[in-house]
Amino acid sequence: MWKIFFVFASLMVLSCRAAASDFVLPEAWQGETQDSTITISYSDLDYVLDSAVLMSGPPSRKKSKASSSTVSTRLKNNYNTLTTNAGNRIMFEEFKKKPEMAAVVSKIRASLESVPSEIPLNSLSKKEQIAFWLNLYNVVVIDEINKIYPKKDLEDFVTAKDGLLARKLVNAGGIQLSLNDIQYGVLQQKYPDDVLVIYGLYQGYIGSPSIRKYAYTGTNLNRSLQFNANDFINTNRGTYPNGKHFRVAGFYQRNASYFPDFAADLRSHLREYLREDEIPLLDEAQTLVADINDWTVTDIYGTSRNYGGGAATNDAALLGAFAQIPERGEVAPLEGMSLALQAKSVTYGRFSADQVQKLKEMKFNHENRGGVVTVTDLAEAEAAKKSETGQNDDKSGQ
DSSP, rough: OOEEEEEEEEEHHHHHHHHHHHHOOOGGSOOOOTTOOOOOOOOHHHHHHHHEEOOSOOOOOOOOOOOOTTTTTTTOOOOOOTTOOOOOOOOOOHHHHHHHHHHHHHHHHHHHHTTTHHSOGSSSSSSHHHHHHHHHHHHHHHHHHHHHHTOOOOOHHHHSTTTTTTTTTTEEEEEEOOOOIIIIIIIIIOOTTGGGGGOOOOSBBBBBOOSSSSSOOOOHHHHHHOOOHHHHTTTTEEEETTTTTTEEEEHHTTTTOOOOOHHHHHHHHHHOOOOOOHHHHHHHHHHEEEEEEEOOOOOOTTTTTSSTTOOOHHHHHHHSSSSSSSTTTSOOOGGGGGHHHHSSSSSTTTOOOOHHHHHHHHHHHHHHTTTOOOOOOHHHHHHHHHHHHHHHHHHHOO
């Protein structure tokens, strides 16, 4: 019989489940339009993420060297050698140095929060809806960490009763939500079998799934979530073979509601993405031990205090030492994102011009028909309109 050791209080899991049962989905958020061609633009968010996120490179089991003191001091930095090199990083240091850049993130957040007031979310496809909620969730996390950075250990900040995940921080079209409401009350309630969704929920610390260098969209959703699952599971922050015990992330316990028969369901899930040569180690392990955690903020260098002066480092040197600098070899200036942001700051700024008119009509119908709205695919509506126009022309010519 497989066993699992829980190292976190089960009350944490129960509180997540409570969030799911307490939240009632608004009518306009229920269901989806399978063949909808309506898409949301994230060009401003793409610019921010591409500029501020550094990729950590391919999954690796390599541990970091232990911290050592620098010249003229016995003090040294403490970090988890198992996990410290895992996961992508955000340049929170730059947001801290330049508040105007952090303000851009806040504006993008406000723009995304307004989308549910501009369009019934059920007029979008399933993938487009999931992408929207993941992007909103992640932007809120980045925005909130910007406010408390350079705080290094995020455990209490994230998991406290009134912490990042539990507080009603999000105003989605006038409806107050917590990040737990988004995950459990919206995403899991609507898509209970889509476990890959958890890998799109960046929570700001190394032990959570990675932030991507681009926003999620309906088109890239599946590929991106599978990539993140593979990255998380095959790095030490997600799993670690250890003889009779197979260590897994505490993140999985905190998401236990996705794995009803925890040990069996999690084993089955891990086998889908675990590297082939490690699957026998998982199968042979007698227990799963959920004890891998790293609550360190995913920054670059700001929270790593430099003790002593003899071997002082600078920002450029630390940045260059990070594994797998982006393909283009440099980090873009964040100031340039302002142009992309301006295009999204206007009403309906995240939709193409040909979609805006239809969205306004849909909103008018919704407000004037007691909440009942018929969603029609834009392409079909256009074809029908042309067909009707052609018929009228024929009649007028008779």
